[in-house]
Amino acid sequence: MTDISVVIVAYNNEADVKQAVCSILEHTAADIQKKIYIVDNSSLPNQLQKAADGWKDTEYIPMKSNLGFGGGHNFVLPMLDSAYHAIVNPDILLKEDSLGILIRFLEDTGAGMAVPRLLGTDGKLQGVYRRELTVFDMGIRMFLPKCFPNRQARHTMQDMDYTKPFQVPFAQGSFLVIRTSLFRELGGFDPRYFMYMEDADLCRRVNQTSRLLYCPDTEVIHRWERGSHKDGSLRKYHIRSMIQYFQKWGWRIW
Numbered sequence: 001m002t003d004i005s006v007v008i009v010a011y012n013n014e015a016d017v018k019q020a021v022c023s024i025l026e027h028t029a030a031d032i033q034k035k036i037y038i039v040d041n042s043s044l045p046n047q048l049q050k051a052a053d054g055w056k057d058t059e060y061i062p063m064k065s066n067l068g069f070g071g072g073h074n075f076v077l078p079m080l081d082s083a084y085h086a087i088v089n090p091d092i093l094l095k096e097d098s099l100g101i102l103i104r105f106l107e108d109t110g111a112g113m114a115v116p117r118l119l120g121t122d123g124k125l126q127g128v129y130r131r132e133l134t135v136f137d138m139g140i141r142m143f144l145p146k147c148f149p150n151r152q153a154r155h156t157m158q159d160m161d162y163t164k165p166f167q168v169p170f171a172q173g174s175f176l177v178i179r180t181s182l183f184r185e186l187g188g189f190d191p192r193y194f195m196y197m198e199d200a201d202l203c204r205r206v207n208q209t210s211r212l213l214y215c216p217d218t219e220v221i222h223r224w225e226r227g228s229h230k231d232g233s234l235r236k237y238h239i240r241s242m243i244q245y246f247q248k249w250g251w252r253i254w
Helices: 014-027 048-054 068-075 098-109 135-143 149-155 180-185 198-209 232-249
Strands: 002-010 034-040 058-062 082-088 092-094 113-119 175-179 212-222
Touching: 002 014, 002 068, 002 098, 014 034, 014 048, 014 092, 034 048, 034 068, 048 058, 082 098, 082 180, 098 113, 098 175, 098 212, 135 149, 135 232, 175 180, 175 198, 175 212, 180 198, 198 212, 198 232
Parallel strands: 002 034, 002 082, 034 058, 113 212
Antiparallel strands: 082 175, 092 212, 113 175
16 A cells, blocks of 8 residues: 555646656655556647656556546546545646645544645735635636625635634645545545536535645645636536536525
């Protein structure tokens, strides 16, 4: 059994995936046993197989079709033989041994899942920690991002003390470390979501049986592109997933 497994789902973003993997290999302590899986949903040819062959503790898995974000992560669920599991986006860069720090944090707190300090390339803390989702808050984020600043600040938990741990109802799934036994118990991501909202759903289910905690002890760079705010087709996926989320959990308006 390894200490931690890591899954990165690729989709036509070879350069980002390479940078993410290299940062993990560079900064993770040598005494931490790890296995990195690259699940490739890409529709375009790339050199990830060749790169993975040259990396230690890394396995490349090409998909015959695009399984989506959650489906790509779930594909490796039967293969996992680790104590902890990391869900990592391709646009993530480590600058220290964040995996080791998060493992120790989970061991010390007994929490089921943890999210680190996620910083933008400008060094600022990102608003990826959120209170329970409502139709109103999601509508603001999708369609009126410059309106209701106080409501948005509350939703993104800007009133919290980020020098201390606290429980998070929903942390964006760019970088999460979960106990593998819990991830397996929950069945991974809910397969009803092809893209978007599967992280909100997972966080909610984790908090039903355990706790998702914010860990202030380590920082990770997240080059957040917010694709659904720029691309009309991605926005359609996001809206569809939002509807599926509220159909499952109830239409909490406010």
